[in-house]
Amino acid sequence: MPTPDTLVEGYIAMWNEPDAQRRRELVAQTVTDDASYVDPLMSGSGVDGIDAMIAAAQQQYPGHRFTLLTGPDAHNDRVRFSWAIAPDGGEPIAVGHDFATLAPDGRMSSITGFLDQP
Amino acid sequence: MPTPDTLVEGYIAMWNEPDAQRRRELVAQTVTDDASYVDPLMSGSGVDGIDAMIAAAQQQYPGHRFTLLTGPDAHNDRVRFSWAIAPDGGEPIAVGHDFATLAPDGRMSSITGFLDQP
Numbered sequence: 479m480p481t482p483d484t485l486v487e488g489y490i491a492m493w494n495e496p497d498a499q500r501r502r503e504l505v506a507q508t509v510t511d512d513a514s515y516v517d518p519l520m521s522g523s524g525v526d527g528i529d530a531m532i533a534a535a536q537q538q539y540p541g542h543r544f545t546l547l548t549g550p551d552a553h554n555d556r557v558r559f560s561w562a563i564a565p566d567g568g569e570p571i572a573v574g575h576d577f578a579t580l581a582p583d584g585r586m587s588s589i590t591g592f593l594d595q596p
Numbered sequence: 597m598p599t600p601d602t603l604v605e606g607y608i609a610m611w612n613e614p615d616a617q618r619r620r621e622l623v624a625q626t627v628t629d630d631a632s633y634v635d636p637l638m639s640g641s642g643v644d645g646i647d648a649m650i651a652a653a654q655q656q657y658p659g660h661r662f663t664l665l666t667g668p669d670a671h672n673d674r675v676r677f678s679w680a681i682a683p684d685g686g687e688p689i690a691v692g693h694d695f696a697t698l699a700p701d702g703r704m705s706s707i708t709g710f711l712d713q714p
Binding site for chain 1: 636639
């Protein structure tokens with residue numbers, strides 16, 4: 479079972495992965511088959527739905543990468559962390575917090591994203 | 597259906613309400629019958645379980661009150677906000693963030709609390 483650090487490292491990596499096959503592998507490692515993701519701008523369900531959502535986000539913000547800002551902070555089957563998204567070498571265009579509930583196998587089953595004031 | 601502001605106002609009020617009957621009414625207004633609450637220190641399920649959990653917390657910290665620090669920040673069926681707990685007239689002994697998923701009737705069905713660095 480992944481530690482919160484490993485899990486969230488994989489989560490950030492799946493958002494950043496440019497190779498479609500490798501990205502889907504990372505998504506499948508990180509979220510359950512019936513996982514759901516929702517934030518103020520997008521949503522996705524299941525490994526395929528979340529993978530497609532990330533692919534669309536990557537097309538919308540080419541050359542941007544997510545980095546972990548704080549956390550992960552975990553207790554029981556819950557985890558939270560904050561992140562930034564920035565163009566290569568540039569200032570962040572958005573920062574936010576994500577909160578997840580974990581399945582018994584340690585993958586994320588429900589993820590909620592919130593946008594913070596920059 | 598309550599607005600996020602009204603909902604979270606009721607949530608803070610239920611944690612602070614000293615009268616047992618009034619407290620249970622506030623809990624029942626704020627969370628669903630099958631709601632679950634979990635933070636690093638305690639957990640509770642359902643209106644009765646969450647009411648009993650709050651009663652125990654009130655006995656552990658007599659004379660302390662919760663106040664809303666930031667939020668609520670809401671989108672879709674999710675809400676987050678931050679809070680402080682302090683003795684009457686004193687400095688906070690803890691601050692934290694809560695995240696909730698809302699049921700179709702607008703009450704909270706799942707609540708996760710996290711403690712922030714003071």
